[in-house]
Amino acid sequence: MQKKPVVKRIEAVNDFVIKFANVNGSGSASANEMFARSLLRMGVPVSPRNIFPSNIQGLPTWYEVRVNERGYLGRRGGVDLMVAMNPQTWDTDVKEIEPGGYLLYDSSKPLPPSKFRDDINLIGVPLTEMCATRYTDARERQLLKNIVYVGVLSALLGIEPEIIATLLGEQYKGKVKLIEANLDAFMMGLQHGRSMFEEGVEDILGLKVQRCDAVGKRIFVEGNAAVALGCVYGGATVCAWYPITPSSSAAEAFQKYCSRYRVDKASGQNKYAIVQAEDEIASIGVVVGAGWNGARAFTCTSGPGVSLMTEFIGLAYFAEIPATIVNVQRGGPSTGMPTRTQQADLLSCAYASHGDTKHVLLFPEDPHECFEFGAAALDLADRLQTVIFLMTDLDIGMNHRLCAPLAWDDARRYDRGKVMTHDDLDSGREFGRYLDVDGDGIPYRTLPGVHPERGAYFTRGTTRDAYARYSETGPDYVYNVERLLKKFETAKEMVPQPIARRAAKPTRHGVIYFGSTSPAMAEAFDALQAQGLHVDLLRVRAFPFSAAVDRFIGEHDTVFVVEQNRDAQLRTMLITEQEINPARLVPVLHFDGTPITARFITEAIKQRMPGANVEPIKKGRVA
Amino acid sequence: MTYIAKPKLHHPTLPANALGLTRRDYEGKISTLCAGCGHDSISAALVQACWELDIEPHRVAKLSGIGCSSKTTDYFLGNSHGFNTVHGRMPSVLTGANLANRELLYLGVSGDGDSASIGLGQFAHAMRRGVNMTYIVENNGVYGLTKGQFSATADPGSKSKKGAVNTDTPIDLVSLALQLGASYVARSFSGDKEQLVPLIKGALSHRGAAFIDVISPCVAFNNHPGSTKSYEYVRAHNEAVNRLDFMPRRNPISAKYSPGEVIEVTQHDGSVLRLRKLAEGYDPGDRLAAMNHIMAHEARGEIITGLLYVNGAAEDLHAHLKTVAQPLNRLGEAELCPGSAALAALNAELA
Numbered sequence: 002m003q004k005k006p007v008v009k010r011i012e013a014v015n016d017f018v019i020k021f022a023n024v025n026g027s028g029s030a031s032a033n034e035m036f037a038r039s040l041l042r043m044g045v046p047v048s049p050r051n052i053f054p055s056n057i058q059g060l061p062t063w064y065e066v067r068v069n070e071r072g073y074l075g076r077r078g079g080v081d082l083m084v085a086m087n088p089q090t091w092d093t094d095v096k097e098i099e100p101g102g103y104l105l106y107d108s109s110k111p112l113p114p115s116k117f118r119d120d121i122n123l124i125g126v127p128l129t130e131m132c133a134t135r136y137t138d139a140r141e142r143q144l145l146k147n148i149v150y151v152g153v154l155s156a157l158l159g160i161e162p163e164i165i166a167t168l169l170g171e172q173y174k175g176k177v178k179l180i181e182a183n184l185d186a187f188m189m190g191l192q193h194g195r196s197m198f199e200e201g202v203e204d205i206l207g208l209k210v211q212r213c214d215a216v217g218k219r220i221f222v223e224g225n226a227a228v229a230l231g232c233v234y235g236g237a238t239v240c241a242w243y244p245i246t247p248s249s250s251a252a253e254a255f256q257k258y259c260s261r262y263r264v265d266k267a268s269g270q271n272k273y274a275i276v277q278a279e280d281e282i283a284s285i286g287v288v289v290g291a292g293w294n295g296a297r298a299f300t301c302t303s304g305p306g307v308s309l310m311t312e313f314i315g316l317a318y319f320a321e322i323p324a325t326i327v328n329v330q331r332g333g334p335s336t337g338m339p340t341r342t343q344q345a346d347l348l349s350c351a352y353a354s355h356g357d358t359k360h361v362l363l364f365p366e367d368p369h370e371c372f373e374f375g376a377a378a379l380d381l382a383d384r385l386q387t388v389i390f391l392m393t394d395l396d397i398g399m400n401h402r403l404c405a406p407l408a409w410d411d412a413r414r415y416d417r418g419k420v421m422t423h424d425d426l427d428s429g430r431e432f433g434r435y436l437d438v439d440g441d442g443i444p445y446r447t448l449p450g451v452h453p454e455r456g457a458y459f460t461r462g463t464t465r466d467a468y469a470r471y472s473e474t475g476p477d478y479v480y481n482v483e484r485l486l487k488k489f490e491t492a493k494e495m496v497p498q499p500i501a502r503r504a505a506k507p508t509r510h511g512v513i514y515f516g517s518t519s520p521a522m523a524e525a526f527d528a529l530q531a532q533g534l535h536v537d538l539l540r541v542r543a544f545p546f547s548a549a550v551d552r553f554i555g556e557h558d559t560v561f562v563v564e565q566n567r568d569a570q571l572r573t574m575l576i577t578e579q580e581i582n583p584a585r586l587v588p589v590l591h592f593d594g595t596p597i598t599a600r601f602i603t604e605a606i607k608q609r610m611p612g613a614n615v616e617p618i619k620k621g622r623v624a
Numbered sequence: 625m626t627y628i629a630k631p632k633l634h635h636p637t638l639p640a641n642a643l644g645l646t647r648r649d650y651e652g653k654i655s656t657l658c659a660g661c662g663h664d665s666i667s668a669a670l671v672q673a674c675w676e677l678d679i680e681p682h683r684v685a686k687l688s689g690i691g692c693s694s695k696t697t698d699y700f701l702g703n704s705h706g707f708n709t710v711h712g713r714m715p716s717v718l719t720g721a722n723l724a725n726r727e728l729l730y731l732g733v734s735g736d737g738d739s740a741s742i743g744l745g746q747f748a749h750a751m752r753r754g755v756n757m758t759y760i761v762e763n764n765g766v767y768g769l770t771k772g773q774f775s776a777t778a779d780p781g782s783k784s785k786k787g788a789v790n791t792d793t794p795i796d797l798v799s800l801a802l803q804l805g806a807s808y809v810a811r812s813f814s815g816d817k818e819q820l821v822p823l824i825k826g827a828l829s830h831r832g833a834a835f836i837d838v839i840s841p842c843v844a845f846n847n848h849p850g851s852t853k854s855y856e857y858v859r860a861h862n863e864a865v866n867r868l869d870f871m872p873r874r875n876p877i878s879a880k881y882s883p884g885e886v887i888e889v890t891q892h893d894g895s896v897l898r899l900r901k902l903a904e905g906y907d908p909g910d911r912l913a914a915m916n917h918i919m920a921h922e923a924r925g926e927i928i929t930g931l932l933y934v935n936g937a938a939e940d941l942h943a944h945l946k947t948v949a950q951p952l953n954r955l956g957e958a959e960l961c962p963g964s965a966a967l968a969a970l971n972a973e974l975a
Binding site: 218219220221222230233234236241263265268269270271272273274275276278279280282283285286287288289290291292295296298312313316406407408409410411413414415447448449450451452454457458459460461462463471 | 681682687702704706707708709710713716719720724725727728746748749753942948952953955959960962964966967968970971974
């Protein structure tokens with residue numbers, strides 16, 4: 002067996018990172034998810050992340066689970082326990098383990114010592130051999146191997162077996178044979194794990210799970226499902242979409258929730274319409290048509306889809322038509338990294354389409370806000386008569402995340418914006434489609450069919466005057482585009498406002514961040530504070546930026562802008578839109594396609610913080 | 625300038641329809657197209673058809689793409705909402721508008737460049753979805769607004785004003801629409817208002833994707849001898865398969881038809897398409913035969929016109945999607961929002 006590792010082994014209770022390295026299409030996903038859910042049932046917060054290929058079968062896939070009683074839900078960085086089930090990625094997987102960490106591997110076939118490290122702890126389990134002995138069917142051997150390692154982990158980490166049994170019962174409800182087979186595999190793993198435990202001079206795994214009460218009322222849901230629910234609650238009736246990773250599951254979830262909540266009981270007919278369009282251009286076209294005609298409509302897509310939609314986005318901006326676009330961002334440019342995460346579409350969305358354009362962007366931090374902002378986007382689109390981008394990403398969209406329960410106030414009414422009714426027109430109220438009556442830059446609109454004699458107008462992407470009459474004269478053009486700017490100004494205080502978090506001590510250092518960076522930032526904030534480095538935080542939740550953003554920057558000498566893209570896109574927007582001196586905004590950028598980690602942020606800020614690396618001069622010593 | 629509204633002179637002798645409206649009430653702004661443009665005749669035919677059908681103008685939504693033909697939506701039905709969308713993408717916008725409010729009539733006006741070149745994909749998918757609409761392509765085989773470039777329906781071998789020769793195979797939108805499942809397919813000629821008006825009326829009364837390809841000569845760029853889209857050529861080579869008499873509701877057949885001369889198709893709204901046969905044995909209910917007939921005659925240089933195919937029992941996109949009868953844009957919180965109790969139950973499921 003293995004020599005004793007040269008490094009002190011990691012010991013931790015309810016605070017570690019476990020990563021499963023698998024081959025996609027091998028059935029590991031459901032076993033891994035069950036593992037994560039079992040910890041939640043023990044009251045221990047977890048945040049799992051799927052790192053998967055753009056492929057159906059045979060390529061490497063990982064499932065990284067952050068276990069943390071304090072509730073840090075971001076990636077920490079580093080791996081304490083690697084469950085290495087994929088020979089293709091063995092070398093990199095082994096390399097990733099923290100010194101003193103653990104490697105759980107399939108020991109059915111002996112591996113040369115060069116394949117291991119001497120500073121980690123090895124836990125060999127003959128998984129293939131165990132399954133080959135127990136099962137005859139090849140597929141069964143393959144699938145159940147995943148449950149066997151969950152059984153081993155249950156014994157070694159201290160997961161209550163009854164919980165796994167319950168979860169299996171829930172997952173395969175009504176399928177008795179499947180439950181029995183999985184339970185059998187789980188028990189085989191559990192017993193094997195227990196026997197290792199008994200054999201060992203000392204407990205072979207220093208990581209433990211202990212029942213606690215840190216999950217509370219939180220729910221465990223994917224951002225894409227929450228966005229879809231937000232659109233259901235927010236009153237979207239038309240959804241047009243084109244399949245694209247990582248957004249497809251949002252449209253599919255909308256379909257699922259509509260079948261559940263939006264079928265008229267009496268007639269069996271649908272109070273929604275979903276079109277899987279021929280491409281993203283048609284998707285946004287349908288949304289624009291529906292929005293023009295007064296239905297709440299949205300599409301969900303990712304970067305390449307937004308690229309295709311840009312001509313229509315310009316039309317909706319200029320002709321002032323409500324439209325909601327959910328952009329579940331992935332790694333760009335081009336096809337980029339279709340199954341990896343980034344926040345790299347800020348500029349392409351904020352200024353999408355030719356000519357002078359600016360669009361509203363919303364940045365949810367988790368599924369809870371995906372729901373809230375999904376509904377809010379539909380209100381804002383109607384109120385502002387423009388395109389609203391809901392900017393999530395793969396990290397939020399496609400991973401289950403623990404978050405506050407979804408909330409809805411039954412007294413809430415949809416904000417349909419400025420729509421003139423038949424009676425308004427009848428009463429002789431003046432209608433000028435692009436006339437700024439209220440001084441907020443937002444004109445009134447009418448819906449087709451509203452009145453036999455009044456209110457009809459011609460919508461076009463060409464220039465027109467305040468009464469929607471075709472015009473290419475300079476003053477008419479300038480009136481409209483300046484009014485659009487005024488409208489954008491109005492939007493500033495309407496969109497979700499930024500949220501600040503103050504450091505324990507007064508500081509001249511600030512951090513601006515947004516979206517999926519949030520949970521890693523929360524952990525980095527504590528880590529920096531523990532090292533005596535104090536930073537105030539501001540989580541930006543929308544573009545255009547409100548006055549609160551200016552105030553925050555004004556209060557700090559240096560503001561770190563943490564983003565998941567190469568070009569510091571939010572920083573660029575802060576510089577150009579708020580006219581901030583670039584020297585005061587220090588970029589902290591993470592863009593390799595994996596979700597940003599708390600360690601990365603902590604280190605990056607530490608290195609860039611003036612004075613943070615300087616040893617304090619001791620009293621009485623001459624420099 | 626489309627700025628200029630047509631003056632509304634109320635001539636006392638102008639006939640009124642059942643709504644008390646005259647044809648002038650169906651007109652729009654003054655056309656800015658070239659004198660003699662076929663498109664203006666189509667606009668006039670649309671005015672005539674809507675007036676004759678007693679359609680309330682505000683119950684029509686006019687949508688178009690970009691190009692000369694797409695501009696025409698401003699030149700008729702001035703009391704209807706109109707939408708000049710982006711080039712080649714009118715079908716998707718019309719689809720969305722239609723989904724939002726199924727109670728209005730949707731009129732899509734497009735050109736051969738807009739529908740056969742840049743917008744072929746959207747044209748195809750709107751047809752196969754069965755969007756309830758009247759889709760008119762004003763087909764002149766040329767790009768007018770950008771001054772005479774070829775479109776995808778241009779004749780092979782034809783020469784542009786700048787001297788370029790078209791070598792590409794032309795697209796026949798009628799054959800495509802038939803293949804894609806449009807349930808009302810017709811072709812006509814802008815110079816034959818008597819044929820065109822009933823065809824538009826039939827299309828407006830049809831539930832489903834109704835497509836009319838109207839050959840509409842471009843006097844500025846494609847009316848030269850040899851062009852199959854010229855007035856002269858279409859007049860000489862126009863072979864109508866039938867003549868449509870549109871009946872708003874079922875009437876007994878009048879004596880002037882002899883037996884076997886007429887085919888009748890009843891549509892969802894009760895209107896009857898009474899087709900006087902002109903081509904021997906032509907059955908507008910037989911899609912395959914229609915395609916054969918069109919292709920065989922086109923090979924001889926003949927342009928087949930008339931109501932080429934109709935399925936009076938067709939279903940539209942709303943039927944496919946099983947949407948409620950009430951327009952989606954009129955549903956409010958009570959119909960759409962599942963409420964906090966349902967959300968609490970869902971939260972419990974997700975915990």
